[in-house]
Amino acid sequence: MYSLDINFLKDRPDYHQQTQGKAAPKKSVQMEGMTPLILGVVVGLLLPGAVGGFWLYLQQQNAQLTQQIADVDAQLGALKAQEAEIGKLNTEIKNVRTETTALATVFNQIKPWSAILQDVRERTPAGVQIKTIQQTETLPTPAPSAAPSPAASPAATAAPADPNASLPTINLEIAGTARSFDDVNYFLLTLQQSPFVQNEGTELVSAQLVANPTKLEVPKEDTQKQSAAKITYELPKVVDYKIKTTLNNVPASELLREIDRKGAVGLVTRIRTLEQITQEQNSKTGNPAQAKPQTQPSTQPQKTKE
Incomplete structure (x- = not known):
């Protein structure tokens, strides 16, 4: 059932020399074959290490950028608050x-009426008396609005309106008496030079001679003495005038x-x-x-x- 194989070649000295001579080249061949493997293992270890190091670097940079973004957001918040305050x-x-x-x-x-009346008083001659000053207002008439043409530009149609167009015109009528027509004319000329009225709008409406409305009172003693002589007193006539003027836009x-x-x-x-x-x-x-x-x-x- 069993067979026994005996190899006596290993006991021969020449056989050991041949085997020893062939073993050395076989080991060198095995070391040369392991070099690419070693290089592959080294490269395989270096590549993940490099990737890991780069990943850590990126994580550090991301952390710094996140901190910078947070700082910028805080600055933006402060600037927005300052902008709102501004x-x-x-x-x-x-x-x-x-x-x-x-x-x-x-x-x-x-x-002010005080300045206008003071100006009129200063320009009144000595022989002129003012009885009344009446004020009247003339409302402006609205200008008809023309339909804009299709070719007109928006800038032309949107022209600013005159601010004085909607304000009423203030007219004054001064009435009184004067000693002569020369005094009335002098009063008219001085009023035309007033800075408060219009030169063209100041004109004489009427002027005529009338009886002097001034009442003359004679003491009773003189009346009794002069009653027998029948002396009468007659005052000179005066000029009754009316002047119309208009306040200016100054x-x-x-x-x-x-x-x-x-x-x-x-x-x-x-x-x-x-x-x-x-x-x-x-x-x-x-x-x-x-x-x-x-x-x-x-x-x-x-x-x-x-």
């Missing part, structure tokens, strides 16, 4: 300017010196204060060219407390 301040400045312009417009539309801000000279100090102080406020606002905003408030002229006088 917008609020600009709105307040705009409101203050609007109120200042509105006040300047109101004050600029005022022509704004009060351009008549400050004349209004101040006539004694209307209150209005002058208000307008100069508004001009100073406007100059300070323009200097703060870097626009010093606008020295006076932009106001709309008016011809309507109003009574002011001086």
Whole structure:
């Protein structure tokens, strides 16, 4: 069942020499075959290490970028808060300017009656008396609106309207008596030179000789003495006149010196204060060219407390 194989060749010395001579080249061949494998293992280990190192670098850079983004977001939040505050301040400045312009417009539309009457009084000659001064208003007639042509540009159709077009015209009628026609003519000429009225709109409506309305009272003693002589007193006739004039469109801000000279100090102080406020606002905003408030002229006088 079993066979026993005995190999006596291994006991021979020449056999050991042959086997020993062939073993050395076989080992060198095996080492040369392992070099690519070793290189592959080294490369295989270096590549994941490089990838891992690059991944760690990217993670560090991402963390830094995230921190920078957070810092920028915080700065943006602070800038937005400052922008909101600046917008609020600009709105307040705009409101203050609007109120200042509105006040300047109101004050600029005022022509105090005290200054107008003082000017008339100073221009009245010695031989002229004023009985009444009547004020009348003439409302402006609305201009017919023409239909815009198709070829007209929007800028031409949207032309700004005259601010004086919607304001009433103030007319004055001065009535009284004078000693002569020369006094009436002199009074008319001096009124035409007034800075408060229109030169062309000041004209003489009527002038005629009438009986002197002045009452003459004689003491009783003189009356009893002169009753026997029958002496009568007759006063000279006077000229009854009417002069019509129209207030001009010059704004009060351009008549400050004349209004101040006539004694209307209150209005002058208000307008100069508004001009100073406007100059300070323009200097703060870097626009010093606008020295006076932009106001709309008016011809309507109003009574002011001086």
